Amino acid sequence: MTSRGRAPPGEQGRRGAEMVRAALSPLWLLLLLLPWAPPGQAAPEADEIQCLPGLAKQPAFRQYSGYLRGSGSKHLHYWFVESQKDPKSSPVVLWLNGGPGCSSLDGFLTEHGPFLVQPDGATLEYNPYSWNLIANVLYLESPAGVGFSYSDDKSYATNDTEVAQSNFEALKDFFCLFPEYKDNELFLTGESYAGIYIPTLAVLVMQDPSMNLQGLAVGNGLSSYEQNDNSLVYFAYYHGLLGNRLWSSLQTHCCSQNKCNFYDNTDPECVTNLQEVSRIVSNSGLNIYNLYAPCAGGVPGHLRYEKDAVTLSFCLCPQALLRSGERVRMDPPCTNTTAASTYLNNPYVRKALHIPEQLPHWDMCNLLVNIQYRRLYQSMQTQYLKLLTTQKYRILLYNGDVDMACNFMGDEWFVDSLNQKMEVQRRPWLVDYGESGEQIAGFVKEFSHIAFLTIKGAGHMVPTDKPQAALTMFSRFLNKQPY
Template sequence: MLQKRTEDYPPENNRFRFLNKETEAFQVKELPDVPFDIGEMYSGLMPIDEKDPSRALFFVFQPTVGPPTDEIVIWLNGGPGCSSLEGFFQENGRFIWGPGMYSVELNPYSWVNLSNVLWVEQPVGTGFSIGKVTATSEEDVAQDFVKFFKNFQTTFGIKNFKIFVTGESYAGRYVPYISAAMLDEKNKEFYDLSGALTYDPCIGSCDYVQGEVPTLPFVQQNKNVFGLNDTFMAQIEELDKKCGYAEYRDKWMHFPPAGQQPPTFFNYSSDADLACDIFDIVINAGYAVNPCSNVYEITTMCPIPADVLGFPTDIAYSYRGQPIYFNRTDVKKAMHAPLDINWAECSGPVFIGDGGPMQEGDLSLDPIQHVLPQVIEATNRVLVANGDLDMIVLTNGTLLSIQNMTWNGKMGFQTQPSKPIIITLPDLQYGQAFIDNGIGGLDNPMGTMGVQHYERGLMWAQTALSGHMEPQYQPRSSYRHLQWLLGHIQTL
């Protein structure tokens, strides 16, 4: 439900459901170079603690363009330190301006078609968010977020909304910890967590189990893409055995699992571990064959398309020689962003200290050890997915991590995922603007687009032909994932 809006501040032509005296300062009326009516949209800095405006998270909020709904989907990018404005502008927002695109376009697979969506730049140290970095753990990050989110809801007059926390990559850590913190609040009025979704997530041993162990089979399966010669392949096959990765897979990649996997950690300051760094050995060799090789999507070839967000570097890949979009003064003003911040897609640090996962100072346990099972058991509506063309987080590594997790009374999946995801009919709940643009006629069947498997509250989705950023690389599959999360469909 919504708190009652004051009589003297009605929504404009009944279009703007969340517009009130408190939210007017966040309203975005237009975006430079976006030639569409952007509808109802808000962005700006929201304090973590309303008594201390010096620490605040930057957000973008787009209410659904479909039928009004009392639910909200939160989207978080990873990094750590990578901006959720990437998700907003190049993945699942209402309009997209992706790499290689000359101008912005309406996104037919926008998540805004299905629900209200909130993109948040977090933790502090990310994007436009401001304040002193204080986090040493995911618990710290989660506490900052739940405080911010309550302030956001209070400002926008939101109560008793169903909440779905989603994200990708390093947000595989953010999503479960934030979700668990909401559950711990035991307050359905502001924290009615109803499900979670995470793409290509860091949920286990990110470097060892999700990186080094599955590298060789991944390269073998994609040999024609990598183009590595037989001599090199023989060398890494021998290294795979010598370093124990082959034995690890043979022992632990089973359905049901063979037992609890041993603790693992890859030490980048250890000469012995570096000698077994097959992941980086393959990447470096790949650059010799394809200088535009991309671990986020391995089929990327030269030339690298210009990117309006300047990833991976604003010098080499700027868009037509123009400033990065979110660094433009006119864009900052339109979005109520700090003018003095030099925005970058990935920044930081966002943790203090060092020695945690990925050497980023994050000292928390892997999500599979406690918080992810907690979220599954509380909601029975969690989706974990991995793209088959992603090398930064490998599909079999994510599956291995799931096989090392206990939830709802059992460890891992009891049977091997095998049910195909077949997309045969249009999935979109078409809005009138979508129909008017004539895009519906192009929305043809795709066929088999991956593998799905559901057990005890957890849905697994292996996404065919997708790189790391699944809403960007396979938006139609991602759209269906969200439909499942929201309870609109029961299978993928």
């Protein structure tokens, strides 16, 4: 007889096996299901935004906010929104704003994110022209020190090469956290000083076969200091800003044999004339980001500036021409960042975005990062030629045509200088505006694997000024359709 309550040895073995099978069966079931799990299942649950303040209704798509590992001890804040169309098949699009030192959440909250911050700094409204209608969009605050991004060693002095490497490390970390997207098409996009960030990053990404890089797009970007500086003076004159006396003096002292050098001319009279151009373009009360838009807050008086300081203007591309000024702005000129700043510094918003409590106040642009930043490149020609030589990637440079910070002529000259095979001569491109029918949205010319496109009536922040045209352009770019 067996002792009371104990099963015989055979029965014990059978029951033990059943218990093991019962314990393992959920695990085996999970392992079997993992390859077919829908997008988002492998995403970091701790980073998912459960309830975002300011929305009347939470979105149907998933969104995440957290940190990606950059180089060294850098932690780069990201905000990732899944596509409203089909996350599994939609491309992954990285977005970077410029500066250097300005936050990509500007692009999220005021340009092409799924919701736009309202003037009260508390409310978000859904954006009918959001880029995540057709793509999974990753907004990355870079470099460390910008926005909610930080470094453990609190060292924020950096340069173009270090930023490219750190962004590359962060992108690799993103695909570790979101492995379900590693095979999706990848596009790198940005604006302004991202004209440096994006091609330098792309050269690194193109060497990593684990990433499915398909192309890059840069809006109103810095591609060449020389071409931006030289073209800006022409832009200013032919838009009626300079007057004939100043223009005649510029021609006399800055030009020779029908060729003008407004970039690094050392002639004393030329330098004096360029200082006057700089004053008119950047310090007279004109909106450098959109010539035909008002200057937020009105024409600034001398109390709005710090005098006799290091020359700095956030996001201004013509640095060489405009370095002759003497004033410093903490925020981009003629812009109002109050709403975004108020929203992102709301403690409930910061908690929803998983921002560490000890991090300082969020600002649109970080003055310290900008001042300490070392600009290593005068032109992106080498980087673009490396990308074009592969004949693998679709490249778009687009410009709002009333921006003076990074004007359209400078980028058009830059694309021309790459000497690629012309495929489509410069022509209008159209957008269907419904009741008003098709309208000319700008002009485009296409070369082998690269195109240059303008958006009529838009300034530096194209999706803010012309959201429908921007989304149409973006869709055609991603889908490899004629513009």
